[in-house]
Amino acid sequence: KSGVVIIGTGQGGFQLAASLRQEGFEDPITMIGDEPGLPYQRPPLSKAYLKDARPETIQLRPQSFFERNGIRLLAPERAIRIERSNKLVETLTGGFIGYDHLVFATGARNAAPAIPGIDAENVFSLRTAADTDRLRDALTRCSKVIVIGGGFIGLEFAAVAVSIGHRVTVVEAATRLMARAISSAMSEHFRQLHEELGTTLIVGKGVTGVLQDDGCVRGVRLSDGSIVEGEMVLLAVGVRPNTELAEIAGLAVANGITVDALLGTSDPHISALGDCAAFPDPKSGDTIRLESVQAATDHARAIAQKLTGKASNYDAVPWFWSDQAHWKLQIAGFARDTDAEHAIERPDGRKLVFRFKMGQLLAVETINAAGEHMAARQLLRRPAGVTHKELADRDFDVSGLAR
Numbered sequence: 001k002s003g004v005v006i007i008g009t010g011q012g013g014f015q016l017a018a019s020l021r022q023e024g025f026e027d028p029i030t031m032i033g034d035e036p037g038l039p040y041q042r043p044p045l046s047k048a049y050l051k052d053a054r055p056e057t058i059q060l061r062p063q064s065f066f067e068r069n070g071i072r073l074l075a076p077e078r079a080i081r082i083e084r085s086n087k088l089v090e091t092l093t094g095g096f097i098g099y100d101h102l103v104f105a106t107g108a109r110n111a112a113p114a115i116p117g118i119d120a121e122n123v124f125s126l127r128t129a130a131d132t133d134r135l136r137d138a139l140t141r142c143s144k145v146i147v148i149g150g151g152f153i154g155l156e157f158a159a160v161a162v163s164i165g166h167r168v169t170v171v172e173a174a175t176r177l178m179a180r181a182i183s184s185a186m187s188e189h190f191r192q193l194h195e196e197l198g199t200t201l202i203v204g205k206g207v208t209g210v211l212q213d214d215g216c217v218r219g220v221r222l223s224d225g226s227i228v229e230g231e232m233v234l235l236a237v238g239v240r241p242n243t244e245l246a247e248i249a250g251l252a253v254a255n256g257i258t259v260d261a262l263l264g265t266s267d268p269h270i271s272a273l274g275d276c277a278a279f280p281d282p283k284s285g286d287t288i289r290l291e292s293v294q295a296a297t298d299h300a301r302a303i304a305q306k307l308t309g310k311a312s313n314y315d316a317v318p319w320f321w322s323d324q325a326h327w328k329l330q331i332a333g334f335a336r337d338t339d340a341e342h343a344i345e346r347p348d349g350r351k352l353v354f355r356f357k358m359g360q361l362l363a364v365e366t367i368n369a370a371g372e373h374m375a376a377r378q379l380l381r382r383p384a385g386v387t388h389k390e391l392a393d394r395d396f397d398v399s400g401l402a403r
């Protein structure tokens with residue numbers, strides 16, 4: 001038996017190997033990953049790991065876990081071609097690895113917009129532990145920091161940089177922060193937080209060029225012609241799914257490797273998960289792609305169940321978190337396009353935002369309110385959701401409603 005071959009040793013690839021063994025899968029498991037070392041988690045890369053450089057703090061499991069569970073880890077190694085007719089994966093070092101079932105867990109890579117001068121020294125991106133190591137080093141040399149992109153990763157990094165005394169400017173082309181993922185009320189709340197921390201926020205202006213001195217960054221030019229000075233730049237403007245290998249192998253791809261409700265691709269012997277997979281949203285039926293630990297790990301668990309004969313459609317409620325300074329933003333549900341939002345501010349400063357589309361509750365955002373976030377996840381499972389009238393009640397308690 002060839003067993004399961006997983007391409008990608010990130011969050012989802014690791015979870016799939018672990019869950020397969022948990023579910024009693026006894027055939028071989030091979031993981032192929034192009035990053036060196038053991039599988040690790042990415043969330044700390046823009047948070048704690050920027051300050052604390054110990055790799056063991058981000059590793060998902062020690063080496064002994066893989067040995068004990070008979071999980072073969074080929075890293076660093078790159079899958080370069082899939083031969084579907086013979087169920088083989090070709091690797092960069094010239095090997096061919098057979099599979100009974102193949103799983104794409106190839107994740108995503110950072111978008112690289114063609115901004116003139118972007119190849120200057122001291123322009124960084126942030127996706128891997130090696131990227132964070134380079135950024136940490138640059139922060140010891142440069143004190144004026146420019147972040148291009150006011151999304152989760154850019155703002156998390158900005159919060160760390162400003163906390164160690166750096167002068168930080170965030171430039172965001174959209175008219176508000178984290179606009180793709182959160183409500184306008186929550187964007188506004190975070191704008192105030194970052195300004196209080198001392199970060200300069202410039203929204204509604206794009207970066208049209210990176211200015212250099214002897215090949216090294218000295219600032220950026222904005223779409224209105226103005227200039228922001230800085231010694232280093234973090235480019236954090238989103239990601240693109242790693243789908244090329246699947247596409248060349250003839251699988252259906254459209255902003256992600258297209259999968260069905262069981263995470264299967266157009267080939268019955270191949271599945272895909274996490275950042276690289278475009279899957280049917282259980283709530284709306286729309287094809288979506290999520291970039292979150294939750295999606296990667298829940299997809300992995302669902303595939304492990306499928307491969308051990310316990311198939312059931314994927315129907316997890318999405319959730320996400322982002323730590324920025326002393327604020328933990330948590331999002332239950334998924335909302336990209338909403339027509340109403342209801343914000344509640346507690347006297348102790350906790351904040352909740354309920355987001356709706358045509359009366360249907362799609363997502364609940366909270367700050368520093370872990371209990372209410374958990375309750376919101378339950379609430380989103382309730383077909384009835386919650387009404388504006390219930391929310392308007394002064395004593396509204398999301399935990400009570402979710403019970």
Ligand code: FAD
Binds near residue numbers: 127274322
């Ligand atoms: P990944 O973890 O990216 O793993 C994919 C792996 O496959 C990579 O190692 C890649 O190099 C490898 N690969 C690709 N192609 C090949 C090939 N051909 N051969 C071999 N290997 C290959 N999510 C949250 O929910 N909360 C957070 O706070 C949060 N913070 C984040 C902070 C940062 C800085 C980053 C980068 C991400 C963050 N995320 C967060 C997102 C989360 O980490 C990802 O959604 C998650 O890692 C996706 O898991 P994955 O397995 O799909 O992909």
